[in-house]
Amino acid sequence: MTDRVTITDAPLARRVRTLLAGRLAVVSFFMGVVVYYQVFYVEKGHPLYGLIPVAIAYGVSILYAVALPFIRRLREFVFLQLLLDVFLVSGVVHFTGGLNSPFSFLYLLVIIAAAILLSKAAIFFMAFISSVAYSALLGLESFGLIAPYYAFTPAIEPKNIGYVQMKALINTALNFIVAYLSSYLGDLLRASDAKLTRASQDFTMLQAFNENVLRTMASGFLAFDFDGQLLSDNPAARRILGYDDDQMKRIPVDRLLHLPPLRAFCRRAETEKASGDQFSWRYPQPGGAETELNMNVSVFDVDGEPQGIIAVIQDVTMIKDMERQMASAHRLAAIGRVAAGVAHEIRNPLASLSGAIQMIGGDVEPHLDDAGKRLMNIIHREIERLNRIVTQFLDYAGPVRLHKTPTDLSRLTEDTLLLLRSSGEAMDEVEIVEALPPGLTVPVDQEQIRQVLWNLCRNALEAMDHRGVLSVTARRLEGGDVEVVIGDNGPGIAPENRIRIFDPFFTTKPGGTGLGLATSHKIVESHGGALTVETPAAGGALFALRLPGAPQDQPPAVV
Helix, strand or coil: CCCCHHHHHHHHHHHHHHHHHHHHHHHHHHHHHHHHHHHCCCCCCCCCHHHHHHHHHHHHHHHHHHHHHCCCCCHHHHHHHHHHHHCCCHHHHCCHHHCCCCCCHHHHHHHHHHHCCHHHHHHHHHHHHHHHHHHHHHHHHCCCCCCCCCCCCCCCCCHHHHHHHHHHHHHHHHHHHHHHHHHHHHHHHHHHEEEEHHHHHHHHHHHHHHHHHHHHHHHHHECCCCCCCCCEEEEHHHHHHHHHHHHCCCCCCCHHCCCHHHHHHHHHHHHHHCCEEEHHHHHCCCCEEEEEEEEEEEEEEEEEEEEEEEEEECCHHHHHHHHHHHHHHHHHHHHHHHHHHHHHHHHHHHHHHHHHHHHHHHHHHHHHHHHHHHHHHHHHHHHHHHHHHHHHHHHCCCCCCCCCEEEEHHHHHHHHHHHHHHCCCCCCCCCEEECCCCCCCECCHHHHHHHHHHHHHHHHHHCCCCCHHHHHHHCCCCCEEEEEEECCCCCCCCCHHHHHCCCCCCCCCCCCCCCHHHHHHHHHHHHCCCEEEEECCCCCEEEEEEEEECCCCCCCCCC
8 A cells, every 4th residue: 555654754754653652751751750640649539530641642643643644634633632632731721730730841842743744833832831821820820720640748829910921921931932942953953864874875875886896806806804714705816716605704814815915014004104015825625626716905094003914816827828818829839930941941952853853764664673673663753742741831832822713512512523533533432412402602712612622522532442322412501601511431530639620730641741730620611611420320421511602693703
C-alpha cells in the first residue's frame, strides 16, 4: 500500500512513535509523583483524581499507535494529537491544583514537540492555544465557575485576581518565548539533518564507488600499515597471490609477498617521508607455481601525516613471456636474414659448380668405370637436391607477393590433378576421387595456390607410398568462403607431430626438406585463409585449405 505512512513519510512516523512513548513516560512520571505524595503525605481516603488524565493519556496513546500505520495525512494527524495534548495538560494542571499546580510547564513540552514535528506556524499556534487554555482555566477558577482539585496544599487563593493575571501573562510570555526558540532550534535541527543526510548519502555513494572500483580492478590492491599489517585488499590481489581473504589478513605483508625489502621500505616511509617505490620479483604461489609480479607502492597520509602504504600489484608473467618470445623472434629473424643471404650466395656458386661438373663429366665419363659413373651420378643428384633445398628455403624466407585474380578454384584444382596424373606421381595403384562443383570463385594468386595444391597432393601420395585413395573435395561454406579438402588413407599423422607439421625444416620423410608444408601454410595465410590438418579415426589425414570467397556475380579469370 503506497498510501501507508510507513512508506510515504517514514522519518516523521518514527518521530510520532517517539512522541507516543514520550507522552506516556512524562505523564506517568509526574502523575506518579503526585500519587506518591498523596499516599504518603495526605490524609487517608483522599480521592486520587489525578489518575484521570493519566488514564486518558494511556487510552489515547494506544488508539494513536493502532491507527498510525493507516493514516494517510500524517501531519494533520500529529497536529490533532498535539491539540489534544494541550487539553490533557490542562486536565493535569486542573487535577493538581490549578493556579497552585507545579505542572503548568507541561505546556512547554507540547510546544517543543510541535517544533520537532510541525511547521513554524504550527509552533506559534500551539503556543497561542496553550496560553488561551491556561488563562481560561485560571479565569474559570478565579470566578468560581470550577473548583480546582488540590493535590498539594494551596499557597495562593484563586480569588487573587492580580496574581492570576500575572501568572497568565507570565505563562503566555514564556510560551511564546519557547515557541520562538524552539522554531529557531527546529530550523537548525532540520538544516543539520539535511546536511547529515546529504553527507551520509555522499559517503554511501563514495563507499560504493570505492568498493566497485576495487572489486573490478584487474590489478591487485593492498593497503597496510607501517608494521606490515594488512588493512584492505581486493579480489584481484587474492587471485594473483593465491590466498583467500582470511589467510591473507593473518600474515604480515612482507612474508605474504615473499619480499623482505618491503619491510625496509615501510621503516623508511614512516621515518624519512619516502614517497614511493617499485618492486619486481618472482612470486611463489601457495600451489607451487611461480609468477612474475610488479608492484608500485606509495604512502597514503591524512592531513599530511603518513598513515600506511598502498600497493598496486600486477601479474606480468604473460608480458615477460611475450618479451622473451619477441626477443627470441628478433634473434631468429636476424638469423633468418643471415641464412637467406647465405643461401642466396650459395646458389650462385652452386649453379657454376653444377655446370662445371656437367662439362667435366661429359669429357671424362667415357673413361670412367662403373664405380666412377655411379659416383658422378651421386654428385649430379646431390647438387640438384642441394639446389632444390636452397630454392625452397629462399621461397619460404622471402616475402609473398600476390597477384590476385578471381579464379574458379574447382577448375584450378582439376588442372592440378591432371598435371599430377601426367607427371607420373599418381601411379596405377592410386585412385583419385574428385568432388569439385563448378563456380567456386575466389580471388587468389593462381600460381601460388596451384603450388599449394600440388604440394598437398604430392604429400598425400607419398604418405600412402603411392598406393591408396586420394580424395579431393571442394565446397562453399556459409559466409562465402571456399574450402578444398585433400585426404588420403595412409598411416596418418602422430599427435606429437601434428602441432609441428607446418614448422619449417620439420619432416618425417627420408630426404625431405621440411619446407613444402611450411611454404604452403605461409602462402595460404598471406591470402587471408587457413590451412589445417585432421587425423580421422578411420586413419589417413585430411588437409583443409580455406580461402576467402568473392562476390558470386564476379566472373572468374581464365585458368
